[in-house]
Structures are given as structure tokens and as C-alpha cells.
Amino acid sequence: MTPAPPLALTMGDPAGIGGEITLAAWARLRAAGPAFVVLDDPRRLAGLAAGLGWDVPIAEVGGPEEAAAVFADRLPVMTLRLPVPAVPGRPDPANAPAVLGAIERAVALAQSGRAGGVVTNPISKATLYRSGFAFPGHTEFLGALTGTSAPPVMLLASPMLRVVPVTIHVSLRRALDMLSTAEIVRTGLALAAGLREGFGIDAPRIAVAGLNPHAGEEGAMGDEEGVLVVPAIEALRARGVDAFGPLPPDTMFTARARAGYDAALCLYHDQALIPIKTLDMDGGVNVTLGLPIIRTSPDHGTAFGIAGQGVADPSSLVAALRLAAEMAARRTKEPAAP
Known part of the structure; x- marks a missing residue:
């Protein structure tokens, strides 16, 4: 197996917990890896570490190529200056260009092969919207940056559960209008491919959720299952x-039910994210499927209320870095000899 290059980690919103969980993740991973380079303002990170009383030496580097050599002793940072000083818990739209620039630069590094993949710290979509950001979220922005023809698919993964929502960052009312057999099929195919390529599951089992209580109770509580979901399952199987279902959403996430599938295909955002965040908030990882690059992120937000206090748990970021490295290693695995 050919070693993958170091990962590129973005700053996220500098007023959130991204900086401190980055420092803590480096402390956890410095000995065994995976190595990563942060796209951030080194003055901000150094000041944050000093304020928290943490010993995290910073190394300004020119690219991921230098990260592996210094990673055990210093946190490698590719310099990206903030327009205004970051204040924990007080997001400022003036820093939006740096936040977005970190994502753009990380994607470029991954596309060129200089970085093994992209790991993104949490952003504040509301703050970015105030600066003119035109995308619903990270997932859609990454799709535009990489030029993907079909919308990317958001997978949330933890050791306890993997879930994918068909519709993502839209209102529930709009999600119901957007739901279609074609979209369920498209998302299911992307999920199956992602499980094979990114997780090494050769024949993934996909449980498909119903939309209505009791999966519609044979039409008594809604006909979307028969009209939209069953035809999609039949198309996926063809x-x-x-793929199997539709399953009642209120019972398909029990421990016994989860043992019967590799991932759950859900129909809207909260149907997917509530169970995984309830089961494993600290270990969950957001994975974007359908991109030409690897992208993961922690399964939580900016946590402005606790930013700068040194109490944020870095476990989800550590899990995101480890999963990205595992996925990158699978992509670089040399083909078996004939």
C-alpha cells in the first residue's frame, strides 16, 4: 500500500472551536498520525494555545509535503492571514474570505494530489450568508469547487451507524417537494459506491427509511412509500x-435493526442526523460522497458558546482525520498482481 500524502485541514470559523480542537487533535495524533497540515493563521493558533496554557509549537510550512517531517514535534500550518482578529464566540463576516479561502486552498491541494484529502473544521453558515455566500452549506460548496455534475451526497458515519439523507439543507416543507424516486435512486447508488470505495464493503446492505409514521401503514398514513420509495428500492435492486425497505423510521435504528445493514438511506436531514448524533455525537464523522477528492469533517458545529475555553471535545475531529486517512490509503492501494 502506497502511503497517502498528509491531509489538509481547514480553519473553520475562527470564532468557533475549530482552532482548539485542531490543537488538541494534533496533541493526540502527533505520535502515530495521521499527519495533517492546517490552513489557518499561525498567529491565531499560537495565541490560542498560549491563552489556554497548551504547549503546541507551530511550524509554518509551504505545503503538505513538509508536514510529515515536522508533525511529531510541531503543528504544521500553511499561512492564511485573517483580515480581523478572531474573538472566540463572536463570529465576524469580515473573516469569511479567509474561511472560504482555506476550503478552496485545501480542495486545490487534494485535487493536485499534494494532500491525501480534505478535512474541514465547522463553519457558521449564517455568518457566511451575511458575507454573500451563495451555497446552502459545505457539501454544496465542495461540489461546485470540484466541478461535480451531480449534487454530492452527505454520509454521516460512526462505528455505531452510517446514514445518508436524500435531501439535506432545506426546510422540511421543501424537502418533501424535492423528494422523488429518481433522487432516492441517485443517492442510493452514490451511497453504495461510497461504501465500496471508501469503506471497503464489497456488497453493502442498505436499509431504506419510510417517510411517514409506520412507513405509511400500507397507505393508511400516507402513500409516498408506495409511490416514491418502493419503486426506488426496486430500481436500486435492479x-x-x-437495498430493502421501506422501514418504519421509529424502529430501524435500534441495536438489533442496525445489525442488519451497513448504512441507512433516509429521506430528509433530521431523519438521518438525529439518530446518529444521539447514538454517537463524539465519534460521528461527516463524509462527502460523489467528489473526486476525499472530504470528511466533524459531526458537530462551531459551538460558539464554549469557544476559547479549552473544553471542546476533539474526538469527532480526530475520528474525521483518521477516517480520511483510511479512505486515502484505500485509494492509493496498489492493484493486486494478476
Whole structure:
């Protein structure tokens, strides 16, 4: 297996917890890796570490190529200056260009092969919107940056559960209007491919959620299952995907039910994210499927209320870095000899 290059980690919103969980993640991973380089303002990180009383030496580097050599002793940072000083808990739209610039630069590094993948710290979409950001969220922005023809798919993964929502960052009312058999099929195919390529699951089993209580109770509580979901499952199975359902959403996430599938295909945002965040908030990782690069992120937000206090748990970021490295290693695995 050919070693993958170091990962590129973005700053996220500098007023959130991204900086301190980055420092803490480096402390956890410095000995064994995976190595990563941070796209951030080194003055901000150094000041944050000093304010928290943490010993995190900073190394300004020119690219991921230098990160592995210094990673055990210093946190490698590719310099990206903030327009205004960051104040924990007080997001400032003036820093939006730096936040977005870190994402753009990280994607470029991954596309060129200089970085093994992109790991993103949490952003504040509301703050970015005030600066003119035109995308619903990270996932859609990454799709535009990489020029993907189909919308990317958001997978939330932890050792306890993997889930994908068909519709993502839209209101529930709009999500119902957007839901279609074609979108369920498209998302299911992307999920199956992602499980094979990114997780090494050769024949993934996909449980498909119903939309209505009791999965519609044979039409008594809604006909979307019969009209939209069943035809999608049949189409997925015709394409060789082991998909089954629709399952009642209130019972498909029990421990016994989860043992019967590799991932759950859900129909809207909260149907997918509530169970995984309830089961494993600290270990959950956001993975974007359908991109030409690897992208993961912690499964939580900016946590402005506790930013700068040194109490934020870095476990989800550590899990995101480790998963990105595992996925990158699978992509660089040399083909078996004939």
C-alpha cells in the first residue's frame, strides 16, 4: 500500500472551536498520525494555545509535503492571514474570505494530489450568508469547487451507524417537494459506491427509511412509500444494490435493526442526523460522497458558546482525520498482481 500524502485541514470559523480542537487533535495524533497540515493563521493558533496554557509549537510550512517531517514535534500550518482578529464566540463576516479561502486552498491541494484529502473544521453558515455566500452549506460548496455534475451526497458515519439523507439543507416543507424516486435512486447508488470505495464493503446492505409514521401503514398514513420509495428500492435492486425497505423510521435504528445493514438511506436531514448524533455525537464523522477528492469533517458545529475555553471535545475531529486517512490509503492501494 502506497502511503497517502498528509491531509489538509481547514480553519473553520475562527470564532468557533475549530482552532482548539485542531490543537488538541494534533496533541493526540502527533505520535502515530495521521499527519495533517492546517490552513489557518499561525498567529491565531499560537495565541490560542498560549491563552489556554497548551504547549503546541507551530511550524509554518509551504505545503503538505513538509508536514510529515515536522508533525511529531510541531503543528504544521500553511499561512492564511485573517483580515480581523478572531474573538472566540463572536463570529465576524469580515473573516469569511479567509474561511472560504482555506476550503478552496485545501480542495486545490487534494485535487493536485499534494494532500491525501480534505478535512474541514465547522463553519457558521449564517455568518457566511451575511458575507454573500451563495451555497446552502459545505457539501454544496465542495461540489461546485470540484466541478461535480451531480449534487454530492452527505454520509454521516460512526462505528455505531452510517446514514445518508436524500435531501439535506432545506426546510422540511421543501424537502418533501424535492423528494422523488429518481433522487432516492441517485443517492442510493452514490451511497453504495461510497461504501465500496471508501469503506471497503464489497456488497453493502442498505436499509431504506419510510417517510411517514409506520412507513405509511400500507397507505393508511400516507402513500409516498408506495409511490416514491418502493419503486426506488426496486430500481436500486435492479442495479445490483442490496437495498430493502421501506422501514418504519421509529424502529430501524435500534441495536438489533442496525445489525442488519451497513448504512441507512433516509429521506430528509433530521431523519438521518438525529439518530446518529444521539447514538454517537463524539465519534460521528461527516463524509462527502460523489467528489473526486476525499472530504470528511466533524459531526458537530462551531459551538460558539464554549469557544476559547479549552473544553471542546476533539474526538469527532480526530475520528474525521483518521477516517480520511483510511479512505486515502484505500485509494492509493496498489492493484493486486494478476
